[in-house]
Amino acid sequence: MPDIVAHxxxxxxxxxxxxxxxxxxxxxxxGDYRAEFTRVDFSRLWISRGEESLARVVTVTPRVERTxxxxxxxxxxxxxxVAGIEVAPDEAAVISFGSADHVWSPEAxxxxxxxxxxxxxxxxxxxxxxREVMPPSFTHRIKPSTSAFLRLxxxxxxxxxxxxxxxxILAKPEVARAMEDALAEAMVLCLASAEPRQCAQHPCASxxxxxxxxxxxxxxSGPDAVYFAALRRNRGPGAHASRLLP
Numbered sequence: 001m002p003d004i005v006a007h008x009x010x011x012x013x014x015x016x017x018x019x020x021x022x023x024x025x026x027x028x029x030x031g032d033y034r035a036e037f038t039r040v041d042f043s044r045l046w047i048s049r050g051e052e053s054l055a056r057v058v059t060v061t062p063r064v065e066r067t068x069x070x071x072x073x074x075x076x077x078x079x080x081x082v083a084g085i086e087v088a089p090d091e092a093a094v095i096s097f098g099s100a101d102h103v104w105s106p107e108a109x110x111x112x113x114x115x116x117x118x119x120x121x122x123x124x125x126x127x128x129x130x131r132e133v134m135p136p137s138f139t140h141r142i143k144p145s146t147s148a149f150l151r152l153x154x155x156x157x158x159x160x161x162x163x164x165x166x167x168x169i170l171a172k173p174e175v176a177r178a179m180e181d182a183l184a185e186a187m188v189l190c191l192a193s194a195e196p197r198q199c200a201q202h203p204c205a206s207x208x209x210x211x212x213x214x215x216x217x218x219x220x221s222g223p224d225a226v227y228f229a230a231l232r233r234n235r236g237p238g239a240h241a242s243r244l245l246p
Contacts, residue, residue: 002176003041006164010034016058019048025058029107038160040170042180044120045187048113049073049160057104060095067135068095068115069187070103073153078106083139090149092190096139112156114187121188128185129192142194152186159183 009015015035016023027033034053040046046066062068071092072080079086082093083101095101105111116124118135125133144152159179162170169175 001171001173002043002180003039004163004167004170005037005039006167008034008036012056015050015052019050020046020064022061022063023058025056027054027056029055038163040159040163042176042183044116045180045184046113046115047156047159047183049111049156051108051110052105053108055105055107056109057102059100059102061100062095062097065097065135066115066117067097067121067133067191068113069093069152069190070095070111070113071149071153072110073112073157074110077109080105080109080111082141085139085141087141090146091141091143092149092194094136094140094142094191096136099139101139112153112160114152114156114183116184116187120184121191124184124188125192128188131192133188133191142191144190144195145193148186148189148193152183152190155179155183155186 005018007018009018010033012025012027012033012035015037016025018037018039020039031054036051037048038050039048069092070080070082070087072087072089075089077089079088080093081087081102081104082095083099085093087093103111121135122132125131159170162175162179170179
């Protein structure tokens with residue numbers, strides 16, 4: 001039976017606490033904060049989906065060894081910026097395990113994530129695409145084939161809909177198994193068909209002069225200019241700063 005979570009939030013602290021990947025962050029825009037978060041953990045594959053009403057920057061540090069694809073779920077929203085890389089609506093970011101990557105949205109955002117373990121990804125890659133799909137060494141941007149990405153988006157949206165509106169149906173073993181298999185195939189095909197676009201810089205590089213919110217790498221010398229400048233410009237009544245998670 002999948003583990004299903006679907007909640008609405010008005011407090012960014014609570015929203016970031018609900019996200020699995022040890023997130024710390026700031027809302028960088030004045031206004032009333034509203035967010036929704038949906039998570040479904042199948043037996044092998046995990047998905048998550050979020051909507052946030054205000055601009056924000058977060059640092060995501062995966063602490064479970066899985067390959068994660070992060071993408072915008074709305075074609076009309078501005079590009080996300082992941083680890084200093086602009087990720088357009090028809091692109092995705094593949095998140096490296098053990099990294100500490102900034103994910104910045106300049107306004108309201110809608111995003112999705114999907115992940116598999118290294119072992120499951122390798123086995124499914126061989127079975128579905130005929131070759132091993134390797135986990136990334138660095139966070140990077142990809143452009144999947146249009147058909148593969150469209151299928152992933154549709155399945156991801158359908159899984160979110162069932163998790164929110166009909167969790168009892170999604171919890172049925174045959175439904176969960178079929179949905180997980182379809183999502184896993186879509187994820188593998190996105191990776192196998194992807195055109196590599198750009199890699200994040202080596203951890204010792206400055207990534208636009210920005211260090212993780214809690215700490216700075218010894219090789220980084222500049223202040224957190226870009227994101228903290230946005231925070232300083234917008235902080236005031238109605239702006240939020242989330243607590244830093246352990």
